[in-house]
Amino acid sequence: MTTERATPSLSLAADAAATYAEWFATLSDPTRVRLLHAVSTSRSGALRVGDLAVALGISQSTCSHHVRRLVDVGFVTVDKVGTSSVVSVNPACCTGLPHAADVVMGTLAEAPCCPEDLPVDVSTRAMRLEDMAAVREIYAAGIATRNATFETEVPSVEELWAKWLPQHRWVAELDAAVVGWASVSAVSARECYAGVGETSVYVAPGAQGRGVGRSLLHRQVTEADALGLWTLQTSIFPENRASVALHHSAGFQTLAVRSRIARLDGGWRDTVLLERRRTTD
Known part of the structure; x- marks a missing residue:
């Protein structure tokens, strides 16, 4: 995934808008959102398709379909490990996707400092x-x-x-x-x-x-x-x-x-x- 920094006084370039629209469209399906979240938050950052299907309560063929859609836009990658297909998150998405939202919405008027719920100990x-x-x-x-x-x-x-x-x-x-x-x-x-x-x-x-x-x-x-x-x-x-x-x-x-x-x-x-x-x- 590639990103570009937005300048508030300039319009969003057509090619960048098309790329971001494709990303957001891919995540318009709640199953794909759940799938991406499951992989991203897994301890190893990677899960087998079969394990993902069980975790999401969907068939393995349905899971494979949604994984392919996420692969198409670069959110995840798939590697063969033995007979299993292992899904891993693309690290660039962890910055590229939030940055795309920042670009579309414009820079914050006032950037946050830090969460105030600091641990007391x-x-x-x-x-x-x-x-x-x-x-x-x-x-x-x-x-x-x-x-x-x-x-x-x-x-x-x-x-x-x-x-x-x-x-x-x-x-x-x-x-x-x-x-x-x-x-x-x-x-x-x-x-x-x-x-x-x-x-x-x-x-x-x-x-x-x-x-x-x-x-x-x-x-x-x-x-x-x-x-x-x-x-x-x-x-x-x-x-x-x-x-x-x-x-x-x-x-x-x-x-x-x-x-x-x-x-x-x-x-x-x-x-x-x-x-x-x-x-x-």
Whole structure:
């Protein structure tokens, strides 16, 4: 799936409108919506056609028909594993489809900050040097997934501390332990870009699903707004659907899916470029 960024003052191009119409038309059938949701939310991101049919309460032939329609527009892919057809979600759809809706409807008049229903057992505070052992350990776990960063080794404490803006380094605590961190780095030394930052958010594997990322992103965004940063940007692997969704909830918008932007472990990888603009001067 390919997308283009809309400019409010320009009309939507006919070819883009035709593409988006085809996407929306494909999802006009509730069975296909349920099917796409089932695959997207499965633990592995892939399900056999037979298992999908059982889960949706439809025949396997009907399921195969709807899968083909989703394949035609690129929402899913199908691979043969032995005698089974395995349906996988196309990661680009996780950004392309929401972005298409943004393009059609125009940009939001006021971007959301973050969900206010933050977990009561997670606290955030400014990062201290004594936190860096835990921070680097969490970073190492993220690097090991190969779906968080192009880094292959954890930088030194000195490198990280110098890279992150002093007023924009945060940690999250759960049960008195550091379980996540967030930071903002300058994108340029030029004065005109002083308010533009590159963001990172990492959560320890054992603390995921507890609202730690949501709490960190809330702190990061609200403090950035208060301390004069007018643009936050980040790049996320499209396979990291949870992170893309989290950033969308905080007012980040998809700018582009950058195909084959860099190599990791010898293979080309795509990234999703997202941006959040402060709504006040």
